[in-house]
Amino acid sequence: MDYYFGLSQTIGIHTLLGLSAYILMLTGQLSLAQVGFFAIGAYTSGILTTMFGYHIMPALLIGSLVAGFFAFLIGFPALRVKGLMLVVATIAFSQFVSLFFFNLDWRKTVNGVEVGPDSTQGFREIRYYAANGWDSGEVALFVWVIVVLVMAALWWLDRSRAGAVLRAVGEDELAAQSVGLNLTAVKVIAMTAGGVIAGLGGSLYAHSTTYVDHLTFSILLATFAIAYPILGGLSGVFGTLVAVIFIQGILVEGLRFLGDWRNLLFGLLIVLVMNLKPEGIIDARVAQLLKRTFLGGGKGGKHA
Amino acid sequence: MLNLEGLSKHFGGVKALDQLDIKIEKGEIFGLIGPNGSGKSTTVNLICGVYPATRGRIIFQNEETTNKPPHQQLRRGIARTFQNIRLFENLTVWQNLWVAQNSKEDVAKQNPMARWFGSSAAVREEIEKILEFSQLAEKSNEPAGSLAFGEQRRLELARAVVAKPKLLLLDEPAAGMNLEEVEELGERIRNLRDSGITILLVEHVMELVMEVTDRMAVLNFGQKIAEGTPTEIQNDPKVQEAYLGTSSETT
Numbered sequence A: 001m002d003y004y005f006g007l008s009q010t011i012g013i014h015t016l017l018g019l020s021a022y023i024l025m026l027t028g029q030l031s032l033a034q035v036g037f038f039a040i041g042a043y044t045s046g047i048l049t050t051m052f053g054y055h056i057m058p059a060l061l062i063g064s065l066v067a068g069f070f071a072f073l074i075g076f077p078a079l080r081v082k083g084l085m086l087v088v089a090t091i092a093f094s095q096f097v098s099l100f101f102f103n104l105d106w107r108k109t110v111n112g113v114e115v116g117p118d119s120t121q122g123f124r125e126i127r128y129y130a131a132n133g134w135d136s137g138e139v140a141l142f143v144w145v146i147v148v149l150v151m152a153a154l155w156w157l158d159r160s161r162a163g164a165v166l167r168a169v170g171e172d173e174l175a176a177q178s179v180g181l182n183l184t185a186v187k188v189i190a191m192t193a194g195g196v197i198a199g200l201g202g203s204l205y206a207h208s209t210t211y212v213d214h215l216t217f218s219i220l221l222a223t224f225a226i227a228y229p230i231l232g233g234l235s236g237v238f239g240t241l242v243a244v245i246f247i248q249g250i251l252v253e254g255l256r257f258l259g260d261w262r263n264l265l266f267g268l269l270i271v272l273v274m275n276l277k278p279e280g281i282i283d284a285r286v287a288q289l290l291k292r293t294f295l296g297g298g299k300g301g302k303h304a
Numbered sequence B: 001m002l003n004l005e006g007l008s009k010h011f012g013g014v015k016a017l018d019q020l021d022i023k024i025e026k027g028e029i030f031g032l033i034g035p036n037g038s039g040k041s042t043t044v045n046l047i048c049g050v051y052p053a054t055r056g057r058i059i060f061q062n063e064e065t066t067n068k069p070p071h072q073q074l075r076r077g078i079a080r081t082f083q084n085i086r087l088f089e090n091l092t093v094w095q096n097l098w099v100a101q102n103s104k105e106d107v108a109k110q111n112p113m114a115r116w117f118g119s120s121a122a123v124r125e126e127i128e129k130i131l132e133f134s135q136l137a138e139k140s141n142e143p144a145g146s147l148a149f150g151e152q153r154r155l156e157l158a159r160a161v162v163a164k165p166k167l168l169l170l171d172e173p174a175a176g177m178n179l180e181e182v183e184e185l186g187e188r189i190r191n192l193r194d195s196g197i198t199i200l201l202v203e204h205v206m207e208l209v210m211e212v213t214d215r216m217a218v219l220n221f222g223q224k225i226a227e228g229t230p231t232e233i234q235n236d237p238k239v240q241e242a243y244l245g246t247s248s249e250t251t
Helices: A002-026 A034-052 A056-078 A083-103 A136-159 A161-171 A173-178 A183-209 A219-232 A237-254 A261-276 A284-295 B040-048 B070-076 B093-098 B104-109 B112-117 B121-133 B149-161 B179-194 B206-212 B230-234 B237-250
Strands: A108-110 A113-118 A122-124 B002-011 B014-024 B029-033 B055-060 B078-080 B167-171 B198-202 B215-220 B223-228
Touching: A002 A034, A002 A136, A002 A161, A002 A183, A002 A219, A002 A237, A034 A056, A034 A083, A034 A108, A034 A113, A034 A183, A034 A219, A056 A083, A056 A183, A083 A219, A136 A161, A136 A183, A136 A237, A161 A173, A161 A183, A161 B093, A161 B112, A173 A183, A173 B070, A219 A237, A219 A261, A237 A261, B002 B040, B014 B029, B014 B040, B014 B055, B014 B223, B029 B040, B029 B179, B029 B206, B040 B055, B040 B070, B040 B078, B040 B167, B040 B198, B070 B078, B070 B104, B078 B149, B093 B121, B093 B149, B121 B149, B149 B167, B149 B179, B179 B198, B179 B206, B198 B206, B206 B230, B215 B230, B215 B237, B223 B230, B223 B237
Parallel strands: B029 B198, B029 B215, B078 B167, B167 B198
Antiparallel strands: A108 A113, A113 A122, B002 B014, B002 B055, B215 B223
């Protein structure tokens, strides 16, 4: 059972990572910085619970806000460039964050045990859950309550004017400016929201695994973050969830016997989807079909 | 209302627009015509702030607005349509209008939370009224990309009007329309003027320009070669030579 609880935690956390890229992708931006925000959230909240004895809730909150703050800061310069240049700029940011934590050596003795980020050795003993007697089922429940809340918030956002504005910017920047939308403001807000969600995911990740180091936050993880919404499509938040279940649940876990060949399969899958279904597996048509099947009627009525 | 003073735009060595002076009065429909590549669309893009001007000034309601970004121009009351329709195709008709409610009034009237996340009755009513005016009420929930060509043109005009402009720039709104649709469009443009909007009409379709404009200017190779009422323009030998003359020879 613990195996499935562990897997469900991974799926929940990766869903947050994917959603953080999803919200930015609505505005037409492809960012590999999400893993950087994820790392900032992981280290910040880990430091708070292990070294300063914070409760998990304020630690999560502060971890995501700090990540959001950095997203806001790098949003201004990074979002001046587009497309490939943005990809390069955001990779640089993620590398910078990763190297910062590679060098961060800040330890403290708490209850006779030395804790804190130990540069190259990584950050061990993030044992909040174990220390407070949570079993893995409870942790999985906790993770999923948060994931569901974030998904609900984004689902609701998509139905609001703000959501329509994000998509308008993603579709046509010239038209969006011409109807009075401030592109920089819209993009920076999306980046900040994405940073907060990634930071939240990172915070949960650090506490679920109890150990993080700079190698955790690799370019591979950054690619995963954007692969989920690419595969799942941008027609709604459920696409990202489905993509995470598919990749983490089936590709990564189900095909474990293939070893590192799985990464090859993963690359192949992205190339295939981009060529065959550029709007993602769950594009507008499939989304309509699903809605009609499961909710009945399936009328638009978004603004009623 | 709008003064262009010595407005110039050079792309490298090409003078797309050269020393343009135009004065548009409040409440008029001002036409801007000229052959392809004469600088009409460039003029619209400069007024909206899409391109920075190389030289010259744009003064709108006694305030210099040269080189201000497009979203600020809209707040001041300048809205536009595009020569090639640029709708948000995957958004619904309704959402296309909803995202465009960015006039100064709309921003001031509601608090930011209500503006971004709510949808007040007043907002809905306003959009419904404009949908009605544009004969798009039944299409409200359809993606803009699925509309017929004429409907897309009407939606783009509606999207500009929903921002409560004082000055509306129409960049070849009749392109691709049949005669009947052009007549309907002319009616619509006059209605908008009567509701207090000043209009700059950039157009190729002569029937429309001659019929609806109060005054007009003619551009050729980036320079203004004539200005006056439609009748004056029709009888101007320079215009006939540069524009009407050549076009009647080719047709």
